[in-house]
Amino acid sequence: MSKMTTPVISPPAKAPRKPFFSLDNRYIAPAFITCILLAGHLSFGILESYQKTLLAIVTSIALELALGRIFFRKWVHPASAYITGISVGILVRSPAFWPYALCSALSITSKYVLRVRNRHIWNPSTFGISVMLFLAAETVATLSIQWGNYLWPMLVIWALGSVIIARLHRFHITGIYVASFIAFAFLRSWMTGSPWQSEIAPITGPMYQLFIFFMITDPKTTVRSKRGQCIVVFLVAVVEMILRLRQVVYAPFYALFMVGPAAMLIEIWMDSRRAKSAQIVARP
Amino acid sequence: MTAGRFARVLLTMFFIGLLLTPLAMKRYAARRASDRVAADMQTAIARHGFYLTEVSHAAGIDFVHQAPTLDPKLDPIMPEVASMGASVSIVDFDRDGWPDIYVTNSAIGSKNALYRNMHDGTFKDVAPEMGVADVNQAGTGVSTGAVWGDYDNDGYEDLFLIKWGRPELYHNDHGRGFTRVSEQAGLPAWINADTAIWFDYDGDGLLDLFVGGYYAEDIDLWHLNTTRIMPDSFEYAKNGGRKYLFHNLGNGKFEEVSQKVGINSRRWALAASAADLRGTGHPDLFVANDYGVSELYFNDGGHFREVGEQTGVGFAPKSGMNAAFGDILNQGKYAVYVSNISEDGILIQGNNLWMPKGGTSGNGLQYENLARDFGVELGGWSFGAQFGDLNNDGTLDLYLANGYISLDRNRSYWYDFSKVAGGNSTIIGDAKNWPAFDGRSLSGYQNKKVWLNDGAGKFIDVAQAVGVTDIYDGRAVALVDLWNRGVLDVVVANQKGPLLIYKNTVAPENEWIEFQLEGTRSNRSSIGAEVTLYWSGEKQVQEVSGGAGFAAQNDRRLHFGLGKTPHVEKAVIRWPSGEVRTLEQPAVRQLHMVKEPE
Numbered sequence: 001m002s003k004m005t006t007p008v009i010s011p012p013a014k015a016p017r018k019p020f021f022s023l024d025n026r027y028i029a030p031a032f033i034t035c036i037l038l039a040g041h042l043s044f045g046i047l048e049s050y051q052k053t054l055l056a057i058v059t060s061i062a063l064e065l066a067l068g069r070i071f072f073r074k075w076v077h078p079a080s081a082y083i084t085g086i087s088v089g090i091l092v093r094s095p096a097f098w099p100y101a102l103c104s105a106l107s108i109t110s111k112y113v114l115r116v117r118n119r120h121i122w123n124p125s126t127f128g129i130s131v132m133l134f135l136a137a138e139t140v141a142t143l144s145i146q147w148g149n150y151l152w153p154m155l156v157i158w159a160l161g162s163v164i165i166a167r168l169h170r171f172h173i174t175g176i177y178v179a180s181f182i183a184f185a186f187l188r189s190w191m192t193g194s195p196w197q198s199e200i201a202p203i204t205g206p207m208y209q210l211f212i213f214f215m216i217t218d219p220k221t222t223v224r225s226k227r228g229q230c231i232v233v234f235l236v237a238v239v240e241m242i243l244r245l246r247q248v249v250y251a252p253f254y255a256l257f258m259v260g261p262a263a264m265l266i267e268i269w270m271d272s273r274r275a276k277s278a279q280i281v282a283r284p
Numbered sequence: 285m286t287a288g289r290f291a292r293v294l295l296t297m298f299f300i301g302l303l304l305t306p307l308a309m310k311r312y313a314a315r316r317a318s319d320r321v322a323a324d325m326q327t328a329i330a331r332h333g334f335y336l337t338e339v340s341h342a343a344g345i346d347f348v349h350q351a352p353t354l355d356p357k358l359d360p361i362m363p364e365v366a367s368m369g370a371s372v373s374i375v376d377f378d379r380d381g382w383p384d385i386y387v388t389n390s391a392i393g394s395k396n397a398l399y400r401n402m403h404d405g406t407f408k409d410v411a412p413e414m415g416v417a418d419v420n421q422a423g424t425g426v427s428t429g430a431v432w433g434d435y436d437n438d439g440y441e442d443l444f445l446i447k448w449g450r451p452e453l454y455h456n457d458h459g460r461g462f463t464r465v466s467e468q469a470g471l472p473a474w475i476n477a478d479t480a481i482w483f484d485y486d487g488d489g490l491l492d493l494f495v496g497g498y499y500a501e502d503i504d505l506w507h508l509n510t511t512r513i514m515p516d517s518f519e520y521a522k523n524g525g526r527k528y529l530f531h532n533l534g535n536g537k538f539e540e541v542s543q544k545v546g547i548n549s550r551r552w553a554l555a556a557s558a559a560d561l562r563g564t565g566h567p568d569l570f571v572a573n574d575y576g577v578s579e580l581y582f583n584d585g586g587h588f589r590e591v592g593e594q595t596g597v598g599f600a601p602k603s604g605m606n607a608a609f610g611d612i613l614n615q616g617k618y619a620v621y622v623s624n625i626s627e628d629g630i631l632i633q634g635n636n637l638w639m640p641k642g643g644t645s646g647n648g649l650q651y652e653n654l655a656r657d658f659g660v661e662l663g664g665w666s667f668g669a670q671f672g673d674l675n676n677d678g679t680l681d682l683y684l685a686n687g688y689i690s691l692d693r694n695r696s697y698w699y700d701f702s703k704v705a706g707g708n709s710t711i712i713g714d715a716k717n718w719p720a721f722d723g724r725s726l727s728g729y730q731n732k733k734v735w736l737n738d739g740a741g742k743f744i745d746v747a748q749a750v751g752v753t754d755i756y757d758g759r760a761v762a763l764v765d766l767w768n769r770g771v772l773d774v775v776v777a778n779q780k781g782p783l784l785i786y787k788n789t790v791a792p793e794n795e796w797i798e799f800q801l802e803g804t805r806s807n808r809s810s811i812g813a814e815v816t817l818y819w820s821g822e823k824q825v826q827e828v829s830g831g832a833g834f835a836a837q838n839d840r841r842l843h844f845g846l847g848k849t850p851h852v853e854k855a856v857i858r859w860p861s862g863e864v865r866t867l868e869q870p871a872v873r874q875l876h877m878v879k880e881p882e
Contacts, residue, residue, distance in 0.1 A: 070291055095634035095656050098309075106302050113299045136306035137629025138313075138662075151708060197717035198700065201707025247699035249630055 030079050032164050033086055033214060036157060040090075040206070052100045053089030059104035060085030067112045080220075081108060087125045087214065091207065092132065093141045103128040103140075114261075117268050121261040123221040130257040133250050142207060142250065154204060161213040170217040172226060173233050177212055178203065180237035188244060202252075211252050221260055223267045232263040323749045329791050332736055333675030336751045336774060336786035344406040345399060347783040350391035352426045352448070355508040360720035363689045364697075365505075366390075368478055368554075369448075370759040370777040371429040371835035375441045376401075377414075378459030383764050383839050385775060386416070386443070387783050388427035392506075394420050396427055396445075397783075405767060415462045416443060416454055425449010425474070425505075429760070429835035433482030433491040435532055437808040444493060446835070448476045448505055451495065455536075469530075470538050475501050476525050482830030483558040483567045484807050484860050485545070486586040490532035491807045491830065496553025496571055497525015511716040515552055516709040519601035521575035523713070524552035546588040551576045555668075557607040557832040559618055560814065562646050565862055567812050570597075572604030572622045578636075582647070596641075596651045597622075602633040606834045610671025610680045612637075612658075612737055614824045616816060620651070621682065623666030623834070627727055630698050634661040635669075635684075659743045660684075660735050665727035668834035672763035672772045676794035676845030678822055679737040685758025685776055685834075689721075690728030697724040729755045756781035764839035770796040770873060772843055777835070795846040797855075798875040801828060804882050805861040809840060812860040813880075817844050819852040846872060 037053070060081045068076030088103045107128030111120040114127070132140045165171045185199035202208055216222070216236060222229050236252075236259045243251035325335040340346070349370040358365050369390025374383050382401035389396050395417040399407035411417035420426040429446035436442070440456035453469045454462035476499035482491045499505065500523065503513050515521035527547050530538035542548065551573040558567040566583040573579065577598040581588040592598015597620065606623035613619075617640045624633035637655035644650040655661035663669075665688040671680040689697070700719040704712055711717045732752050735743035747753075756778035766773040766785070774786040797817070801810035811830040816823060826842045846852065855867040859880045870876055 067295070071288075071295075094632055095661050102302060102305055106299075109295065109299045109302060113296055131303065132306065133629055135303070136309070138310065139306075139632065141627075141630055141632045151710070154708060192719075194700070194719040195717045197711045197714075198704050198707070198719050201704050201711045201717070204708035204711065205706035207706060247696075249699055249702050 056089035056100040056104045057085030059101045063108040084124045091142045099140045103132045121264040123218045126256050157209045173217045174212050176230050177233045184241040235259050328750045332746050333791040335789045339787045340785040350394045351780050352390045354505045361718045363721045369428045370779045372760045372762045372777040373430045373837035374764045374839045375432040390426040428478050431831040434809040435491045446480045479556045492532050493530040495528040512714045515575040516713040518705040554605045555607040555834045559609045570607045572607045577601045578604050606669045608832050611825045614822045616825045626662045663733045664730040667759045668761040670761045670763045670833045673845030676796045678847040679739040681737050682735040684733040685761050687730035687757040688727040691725045692723045695724040697726040760836040762836045795872045799842045800877045802879045804880040806859040814858045816856045819850045
């Protein structure tokens with residue numbers, strides 16, 4: 001999973017009345033994922049160890065601060081790196097310590113290296129986790145079975161996640177993905193003869209809860225237009241469907257790994273064409 | 285070059301370095317493994333001190349395990365639900381001084397085998413004439429394991445047959461045959477169990493019996509009313525079989541006391557073993573559970589407390605399939621080895637080597653998992669494992685059987701398995717929601733692990749080098765000096781595969797000593813008795829076990845390797861009664877028969 005939603009905040013025309021309790025949108029996602037982590041661990045012991053998760057978070061934040069200072073000449077706000085770290089800490093499953101540090105380091109560094117027109121094109125933790133699954137399969141797997149597999153934690157996370165993602169104006173992304181996944185699950189069931197319950201099963205697990213609320217909605221690595229976001233997330237579901245028919249266990253990660261940057265590159269290219277056209281029109 | 289550009293180049297190099305790190309780690313691991321490829325016997329003995337030769341056919345054993353065929357409603361996932369049942373236990377049932385072998389079969393109508401040691405390197409199946417062969421009849425379920433203990437202290441080891449079905453107790457009639465006494469003993473009509481152990485939990489000199497249920501006991505796997513028989517979670521399931529503790533009343537009858545003494549669990553037990561972990565004189569009980577955390581029950585003298593979470597062994601849920609104790613650092617303390625599942629890139633649970641934390645003991649005893657540090661973490665889909673000194677160098681090594689379902693080599697069920705295992709309980713708990721196996725493998729054809737202990741905290745896998753090259757679906761492992769040669773041989777029961785006898789050839793310069801104990805005030809099998817051996821500055825403790833590993837029981841005789849030219853100072857023997865006897869400077873290269881003082 002990955003870096004989570006850090007919303008773009010536009011200044012209001014008129015200063016609204018300050019509510020009794022308000023939380024800067026920047027902190028909502030970190031707070032939510034921290035709550036999930038703590039609830040999951042205290043109730044079900046989802047973490048292999050606190051130390052490994054801590055290692056992932058510390059590596060992520062330290063690297064973000066260092067690289068931000070070097071390349072942007074400022075102290076970057078650590079919320080984003082915290083989410084990357086905690087995501088790595090939850091999703092990476094390895095008996096060893098080094099994959100946690102390496103995955104966090106890969107995730108954060110990718111933001112600074114893999115850039116086009118000053119935008120990073122991969123969701124950091126999608127990149128880090130996908131690379132680890134590709135290159136260190138003998139040591140790394142991802143979370144797939146925690147939260148007790150029971151109904152109530154799932155409902156709580158879905159409800160809370162939906163509220164939060166709606167507040168961040170990105171519920172349409174989650175909604176389109178879930179609807180597409182379910183439709184494709186029935187299609188796969190029809191095509192392969194597997195029970196439909198088994199095709200639906202993955203989305204009832206915790207890995208998907210993190211995936212649909214935090215990874216596919218990351219504003220930094222999704223296209224800007226609402227319509228574009230809907231198309232892209234649908235395409236993620238399509239590619240995932242194809243990968244699932246090929247029995248790829250980590251189909252959602254790889255689908256996002258492939259579709260996300262491609263969509264970003266297309267948007268950057270289209271932006272650049274529009275800018276050129278605008279320059280031509282503006283030229284006297 | 286500007287400073288910014290230079291920094292960017294450095295960052296790119298750093299990034300490439302990060303990407304290459306996993307590849308470098310993989311290459312390093314491969315290079316280390318290549319040092320331990322298959323070798324001939326002489327080379328293996330020179331390098332590792334021993335070599336294992338598979339001799340089952342030459343020894344007159346051609347036993348092939350048959351898996352059960354359950355209710356047709358389970359047909360789509362039959363390979364998975366019928367994936368256990370192969371077991372092996374060692375017993376000298378006729379008291380001739382030579383260990384015999386009992387193995388279970390699991391198809392309806394199939395026969396179990398009792399291989400009598402003929403003293404000439406061969407065995408003969410005497411189960412039919414002894415009355416312990418035809419025990420898998422329709423309507424009674426099938427065998428999944430066996431443990432031996434002299435419950436009536438008549439000097440002859442009796443047989444408890446673990447089943448998915450009607451559990452059976454057979455009284456040993458002085459080595460001349462067996463009499464079924466299940467009803468007289470008061471055993472329940474049906475238990476779907478994979479593990480049981482004999483131990484004297486209350487120290488009254490009579491062996492009691494723990495039985496750990498797997499599927500719920502109200503399920504007849506051959507006549508299902510529902511397909512909702514699967515675990516309701518892959519890691520937190522609590523809908524398995526109940527646990528039983530049968531207290532031996534001494535008159536051939538047993539009383540079920542589990543709830544009364546504090547054992548109350550419906551986790552899916554796959555392995556259990558008991559040892560005195562705190563030096564209290566009372567055997568504590570360790571239960572490795574599938575689909576969940578392990579349980580550790582401290583025995584406070586006849587009453588148990590579950591302390592899994594408190595001690596650290598019961599926090600992270602995995603797929604526990606083995607429970608074996610071993611003093612691997614010669615410190616007089618037991619480590620506990622629990623096997624789990626590891627499949628590259630899909631599920632890396634890692635096996636657990638629970639080592640007592642330094643500075644903790646007694647009721648404050650805590651464990652930490654050092655499997656990775658010791659190098660015994662990744663063993664594929666691991667099942668039975670046993671500690672024993674295979675090369676007589678003075679440290680306990682570890683033999684691990686693995687491999688789950690070997691069918692089509694080129695098609696894997698893992699994708700479908702991971703899909704359902706991650707799902708909600710309403711989906712995972714119903715067998716009809718599981719995709720059909722369709723002839724696919726699931727962690728099949730795996731190389732076994734023979735981990736050699738260097739005595740300094742590292743184990744190295746030498747399986748291929750020392751002749752363990754089979755890739756059957758291994759289940760139970762038992763260690764035994766089959767031919768009274770002073771070496772540990774290895775017997776492996778494979779699911780739907782042959783029983784393997786690995787005969788051990790050990791470097792002759794390494795010395796050994798063995799002990800056979802007989803209780804008088806304690807149970808006559810001496811299960812729970814402990815020998816602490818002091819030699820050449822070393823100290824190692826071993827306990828007579830009433831069942832350990834997965835569906836297995838080692839020889840009751842305790843075997844210690846001693847290395848070269850050892851100076852044995854003493855052997856301190858503590859019986860379950862509390863009686864302690866010290867043997868000063870016992871002779872090496874000898875089996876010492878020791879009877880508890882009256």
